[in-house]
Amino acid sequence: MNTNVHQxxxxxxxxxxxxxxxxxxxxxEFSLLARKVYxxxxxxxxxxxxxxxxxxxxxxxxxxxxxxxxxLRQHTAETLVDVTRYxxxxxxxxxxxxxxxxxxxxxxxxxxxxQGPLPSFEALVGRYSGDMxxxxxxxxxxxxxxxxxxxxxxxxxxxxxxxxxxxxTEKLSILATDVALLVxxxxxxxxxxxxxxxxxxxxxxxxxxxxxxxxxxxxxDEDAMTLLLKLNAWLAQQDRDHNPEANGSGRMRxxxxxxxxxxxxxxxxxxxxxxxxx
Numbered sequence: 277m278n279t280n281v282h283q284x285x286x287x288x289x290x291x292x293x294x295x296x297x298x299x300x301x302x303x304x305e306f307s308l309l310a311r312k313v314y315x316x317x318x319x320x321x322x323x324x325x326x327x328x329x330x331x332x333x334x335x336x337x338x339x340x341x342x343x344x345x346x347x348l349r350q351h352t353a354e355t356l357v358d359v360t361r362y363x364x365x366x367x368x369x370x371x372x373x374x375x376x377x378x379x380x381x382x383x384x385x386x387x388x389x390x391q392g393p394l395p396s397f398e399a400l401v402g403r404y405s406g407d408m409x410x411x412x413x414x415x416x417x418x419x420x421x422x423x424x425x426x427x428x429x430x431x432x433x434x435x436x437x438x439x440x441x442x443x444x445t446e447k448l449s450i451l452a453t454d455v456a457l458l459v460x461x462x463x464x465x466x467x468x469x470x471x472x473x474x475x476x477x478x479x480x481x482x483x484x485x486x487x488x489x490x491x492x493x494x495x496x497d498e499d500a501m502t503l504l505l506k507l508n509a510w511l512a513q514q515d516r517d518h519n520p521e522a523n524g525s526g527r528m529r530x531x532x533x534x535x536x537x538x539x540x541x542x543x544x545x546x547x548x549x550x551x552x553x554x
Contacts, residue, residue, distance in 0.1 A: 314338045315348045364405040365416055367517070371404040372433050373505075374512035390414070390429035397431040404517070454533055475532070482541050489538055500534045507532055 296306060318337045322329040331349065335342040372378050372385045378395050380386045388397040391410065398410040405413055414431065417423040424432050465473045484492075511531065512518040 311338075311340060311344065312348050312351070314340065315345055319349070364408050365413070365420075365422075367404045368401055368413060368417075369422065369433070370508060370512055371518060372400055374509055374518060375400075375403070385433040387426075387430050387432045390425070390431055454535075457531075457533065480537075493536060493538075496534075496536045500536075504532070504534065 293306075315334055315338060318334045319329040321337070322333055327333065331342050331345040334340070334349075335345045338345070340348075372388075376383075378386055378388065378400050386395060388395055388400060390396065391398045393399065397414065401408065401410045401413045414423070414425070418425060422433065422435055424434050426432065461474050461476055465476055514522050514524075516522045
């Protein structure tokens with residue numbers, strides 16, 4: 277079992293460490309953060325089991341010393357990346373697509389006046405971005421290529437996809453949110469009953485010619501975006517921030533993530549030694 281777990285950890289860590297090394301995060305910092313998370317998870321597990329999460333109990337379950345655990349529990353883990361701007365931008369775009377106040381009579385995102393009463397870009401940002409200034413949001417969306425600004429200060433949505441284009445720290449906000457959500461889904465599926473599993477699928481082949489990839493990527497871009505827009509429209513009607521009339525209890529986050537991947541396949545030694553078939 278441990279051998280399998282080790283292989284899984286190595287497979288996950290390699291792409292992650294590649295990013296962290298490029299960003300200049302030293303091993304000592306990574307080790308400190310990993311130990312902090314181990315302590316947090318051990319404390320959470322003991323609490324859920326209705327056991328007292330003492331430093332001694334946490335030390336036993338993590339392999340850390342009691343002194344290390346006590347020191348780590350004194351400090352709150354710092355937020356490494358700022359996901360606020362990313363989330364606000366996505367919310368503004370979602371409101372523009374789904375809120376009838378900012379749509380044309382045919383249900384398409386309307387071209388909005390920059391400022392002024394409803395409907396305007398200023399009103400859109402005020403409704404969906406919290407306290408982020410209108411012009412700061414405009415700069416962000418212009419920089420990412422999501423909107424265009426015409427003469428007369430009108431603003432037009434030109435793409436539904438928001439990908440941060442500013443600092444790499446902003447782009448890493450996606451790593452902080454999306455990877456964590458995927459791992460949480462996998463963890464849930466490992467522990468739950470079969471009927472409670474969350475959707476987690478992929479399609480993949482490992483002997484494709486490079487020439488097939490451009491067409492496949494175009495298919496993914498078109499078909500996946502169509503599905504996401506359909507689901508986005510439905511979820512927006514259930515979300516109380518987008519639809520104040522939505523009823524229900526609690527506050528939940530739910531969604532679906534789709535990503536494209538490609539990489540060269542390194543032939544194994546067995547494949548290299550295999551004679552050509554005739």
